[in-house]
Amino acid sequence: ETCDYVIAGAGTCGLVLANRLSEDPNVKVAVIEPGDDVRNNPNVTDVTAFTLALGTEIDWQYTTTPQPAGGNKSIPFHAGKAIGGTSTINGMTYIRGDKAEFDAWEYLGNDGWNWDTLYPYMKQVERFSSPTVAQQAAGASFNPEYHGEDGAVTTAFPFELLNGTFHELVQQSWENLGYPLNPDVNGGETRGFDVWPQTLNRDAGVRQDAARAYYYPVEQRPNLKIIKGTVTKITWADIVESGRPLLANGVEYQTPDRQTLAITATREVLLSAGAVRSPLILERSGIGNPAILEKNGIETLIELNGVGEHLQEQPNTVLGYSSTVNLTGTAPFATFATARDLFGDEYAAIAAATDAKLSEWARKVSEANSGVISACILEKIFRLQHDLIFKKNVTIGETITSVSGNILVSAFWLLLPFSRGSVHLKSVEAINDPAIDPEYLIIDFDLAVQTSLGRLSQELWFTDPVSDLVVSNVLPGGSILPRNATDAQWTAFISSTLAPNHHPVGSASMMSRELGGVVDSKLKVYGTSNVRVVDASVVPLQMSGHLTATLYAVAERAAEFIKNS
């Protein structure tokens, strides 16, 4: 078979590309995806069903390598296996992040990537439904300037938004703790308490995943085709005229009955298999760290040590409290905190002390990842990250305040970890089983942020007026975390409950090659003339947002680059 573009993965980003590139009827687009059509799966469509798809056949059900910060246990790690990818199983939270975090992309060698260039795409992808009067009474608020109305991704507050007084109690308690209402979290400043919109079609009452937004409306196009299969590697046209970039001519893929087939792409090969899978396809195709490739018997065609490195994931911790009330409905309430919020009077001292530790942290992270990315490079990136935290005051922690029946819940995570891990191929055969090593919390500052967020999340339930609803602390295993818990008690709790936040980024970073980048600012893989990565792998730094709001914008922009090249 022959097409113009072949896309590996019909996920969140892959389907944006598929839609945009097939707008030209003369261009033939093929997408290879191992997952099924899930448009009638109630675990996907039902807007109240978040978590029900986890552990089912539409979840890859990966596990991490043993994590020292989690008692050396391997931890379940979810990702979507479906037409629509992880957008079919995610929490549907639509939050973009802090402006300065996007501006930092430009400092990493990505000309033209900053908040001002990406924000128009964020609005372009969106079709926002303003909250009804009843929803506004239940806490939904917005600034119309921050939202798009004509895009493919419908966003809204759900009709299931919890009404009654819970919202006011929570908002007032956060206010009493010093976190004012942020009336709309999507304008590039996340700090404060907010009620967030979701990627859903409110009036139809269904999840708006990538397939509903970008594929089903155009699935009849004769020039667009989804093929069921798993991409194993890129195939190359000419190997290798020295000094010339490699030209891909298609991919090899495995069918469900394990036949190996090939498809030819006359223009480009586009990898959109997600942050834990696109690096594996690159490695299997001879692009990566020669030490890893050799170990797997793969000839190195392009030495690119950053493939699979720079992986940044956030640890997620949950606290529960039994309540005097029993509530139904969704409570999408988030509070974002800066370092100044979390460290109060100690802020300046902590800024100075952490600045002095950056080179030590860089050494530690480099060593933990076998020295593949040097300490010197990591220190440069850490300085940028430190400036974001302590000079630009971006938010560094998110805590979600929610309720499920008579259990009050706080789920919290540090947003910008200094800890970094990797994802690599375990063996040539193991294309579906990545070695995911997030190296959670290997930097003590990350643990300090997670602990201080935990204390903040806990303090909410002791703060008037919401404290009236609380009966007692209910932790997994029946243990109690006292209000004045020591650092050691918090560490033990965070370790025993360590879970992913499922926002992996950076494993094929868009950065200069010197910093360990894998793709350039047009998302083209260094050393190739026609292979791009377009998915969460390319996001070079973690952010104070949830990823899809950014990824849809990145993919729309990538589609323009591809069309114009």
Ligand SMILES: Cc1cc2nc3c(=O)[nH]c(=O)nc-3n(C[C@H](O)[C@H](O)[C@H](O)COP(=O)(O)OP(=O)(O)OC[C@H]3O[C@@H](n4cnc5c(N)ncnc54)[C@H](O)[C@@H]3O)c2cc1C
């Ligand atoms: C449990 C959970 C909750 C989340 N909650 C939120 C949230 O509330 N809000 C938010 O914004 N983000 C959330 N996220 C994160 C967000 O959904 C993902 O970051 C995003 O969807 C990733 O998009 P992607 O295009 O990089 O990859 P994906 O959407 O994962 O797409 C990758 C696709 O490639 C396919 N694939 C894999 N390997 C191959 C191969 N070798 N060949 C061909 N195809 C392949 C996969 O099956 C998949 O369809 C959540 C994630 C999880 C797991």
